[in-house]
Amino acid sequence: MSELVDEIGSLRALDRDALIARYRAETGREPRQKNAAWLVRRLAWRVQERRLGGLSAAARARLDELVAQIDLRVEAPRSTGQLSRSPKRTDGLAVGTCVEREYRGERLLLRVEEGGFRVEGSSRIDPDVIHRSISAAAAAACGQHVNGNLWWRLVSRKRAS
Numbered sequence: 038m039s040e041l042v043d044e045i046g047s048l049r050a051l052d053r054d055a056l057i058a059r060y061r062a063e064t065g066r067e068p069r070q071k072n073a074a075w076l077v078r079r080l081a082w083r084v085q086e087r088r089l090g091g092l093s094a095a096a097r098a099r100l101d102e103l104v105a106q107i108d109l110r111v112e113a114p115r116s117t118g119q120l121s122r123s124p125k126r127t128d129g130l131a132v133g134t135c136v137e138r139e140y141r142g143e144r145l146l147l148r149v150e151e152g153g154f155r156v157e158g159s160s161r162i163d164p165d166v167i168h169r170s171i172s173a174a175a176a177a178a179c180g181q182h183v184n185g186n187l188w189w190r191l192v193s194r195k196r197a198s
Contacts, residue, residue, distance in 0.1 A: 041088050045081045056080065130171075136189050138178075145178050147171075147189055 051059065056076035060068045063083050068076060092100070136147040145158045153167040154174040161180075168174040171185030179188065186192045 041085065044084050044088075048077050048080050048084070051077075130191075136191065138189055140178060147174055 048056070048059075053071065053073045053076070056073055057068060057071060059080055060076055063080060068079070070076070130149045132149055132151055134149040136149075138145045138147070140159075143159050145156060145162075148155045148157065150167060153169045154171055155164065155167055156162050156174050156178050157164045159178060162177050166177070168177060171189060171191075172183065173185070175183050175185040175188035187194060
């Protein structure tokens with residue numbers, strides 16, 4: 038048993054290229070991964086299998102039975118042609134929500150609509166424009182790129198970081 042432990046221990050001393058070469062020699066194929074830790078685990082399993090005998094014939098036969106019972110999909114599922122889109126908003130704001138903010142003496146109103154966000158209350162902003170994100174709405178209101186949740190004061194600065 039100590040020989041087995043020594044052989045597995047010697048695997049850990051090999052560099053990645055030597056492990057890849059050993060894997061090729063043991064299995065006769067290229068490794069799926071070339072990560073040294075993965076190669077050591079796979080080779081250690083092979084060493085143990087070779088020394089201790091691997092699975093019994095009965096265990097292999099049972100595994101073959103179980104694999105035969107599995108209904109594996111051979112084709113990809115058929116597409117309906119439509120993209121599935123979630124009806125829920127990812128920003129947590131319900132349609133119809135209004136958020137007020139005072140900015141440079143103007144009372145701005147952010148309305149959450151089905152297609153995005155509408156900003157009202159400023160002579161500089163076209164109220165007919167629907168902004169795709171809350172940050173785009175904030176940028177339209179203040180004229181620079183900002184974090185929309187922070188600018189509209191929906192979250193505190195501590196929570197946003």
